[in-house]
Amino acid sequence: MKLTVVGGGSTYTPELVDGVARLRATLPVEELVLLDPDADRVELVAALARRILARQGHPGRVVATQDLGRAVEGADAVLLQLRVGGQAAREQDETWPLECGCVGQETTGAGGLAKALRTVPVVLDIAERVRRANPEAWIIDFTNPVGIVTRALLDEGHRAIGLCNVAIGLQRRFAALLDVPPADVHLDHVGLNHLTWERAVRLGGPEGEDALPSLLAEHGERIAGDLRLPRALLDRLGVVPSYYLRYYYAHDEVVRELATKPSRASEVATMERELLTMYADPALDEKPALLARRGGAYYSEAAVDLAAALLGGGGSPYQVVNARNRGTLPFLPDDAVIEVQAAVGPRGPSPLPVVPRVDPLLAGLMASVTAYEELALDAALRGGRNRVFRALLAHPLVARYGSADALTDRLIAHNREHLAWA
Secondary structure, eight states: OOOEEEEESSSTHHHHHHHHHHHHTTTOOSEEEEOOOOOOHHHHHHHHHHHHHHHHOOOOEEEESSOOHHHHHHHHHEEOOOOTHHHHHHHOOOOOGGGGGGGOSSHHHHHHHHHHHHHHHHHHHHHHHOOOOOOOEEEEOOOOSHHHHHHHHHOOOTEEEOSSSSHHHHHHHHHHHHTTTTEEEEEEEEETTTEEEEEEEEESSSOOOOOOOOHHHHHHHHHHHHHOOOHHOOOOOOOEEEEGHHHHHHHHHHHHHHSSSSOOHHHHHHHHHHHHHHOOOTOOOOOOOTTHHHHHHTTTHHHHHHHHHHHHOOOOSEEEEEOOOOSSSTTTTOOOOEEEEEEEEETEEEEOOOOOOOOOHHOOOOOOHHHHHHHEEEHHHHHHHHHHHHHHHSSTTTOOOOHHHHHHHHHHHHHHHGGGTO
């Protein structure tokens, strides 16, 4: 089996490699190809990847390359984890929206739109090369904003599915609090990428006992503390929102915080320099503990599990993925991309029915962000200042014409080199 990682020079990659090594019975990878335009960096990461596999007795071969054709030729699955513009672009995404009193974040709001505009054309070019090389290959998108990028891929007819680590992180967190194996925890996870809620935490499977009420009663303060939201809000909602909902539920408070502290991008850039120094040590043959602070926790387990299910080698029967709605959430268009539990196999994902009816408090925000994502994809594909403006005006974190106008000018100015139409 050949697995190709686009963006293989990422500091995330050793997390993935560790999962490939540990879970080889689930996903027997014979060749792991790391593709990245930065030759020095990908060679550094590939060398560590080889040491990680060797330490764990994995016989797989690791190849580092800058040749996209070579990377995707014969690949069974292609995992996308690229960042167009690198951490420098992320730093901008997290700062210029604050000038207009809006959240500066790399996956949502104005910063998320900027990332989508830079990313979608590049991803579609790569996907077309994958299709020509092997039409049966699966494309697993971990590149943010996952919902928009996955929809772009599906709209072009690619065999694609979106993946995010928020759900698996919550599953592991709840399992620890309940003192049960993670495999016993099944989430009633509903929403869009980075806009999700856990409506139930079922033990044993989709029809199992709901442990969420007891979780909130016994551990509500800890869960709320992790989310940086008031415990009283969780009690009133009766669900557990993802930590991304704080950008919506506490917008003004978050903007004030972001304006007075270093950006997450600058923190990550510092961490990446430290990680790359570690990776260069020929004695290092395991992922360092610092990598857990980089983000992407449990990414390896989620990616390996999903690839195994898609390629027919096993994997969990139910997984949280980003896939077409197709009536799963009746208040959204069928072609929207949603993030829910699905049965996953070689034919792709089949979202499980979402019952009972979704609370209008959740459904309304989902519908609003879905409309924004449709406009964002239109702007990414066709360009133009007015399309960018319309997408920003539709986003609940902007939604004011003066802010949308000012943000449009800043977005274009900071991303001109990545926008063919600008």
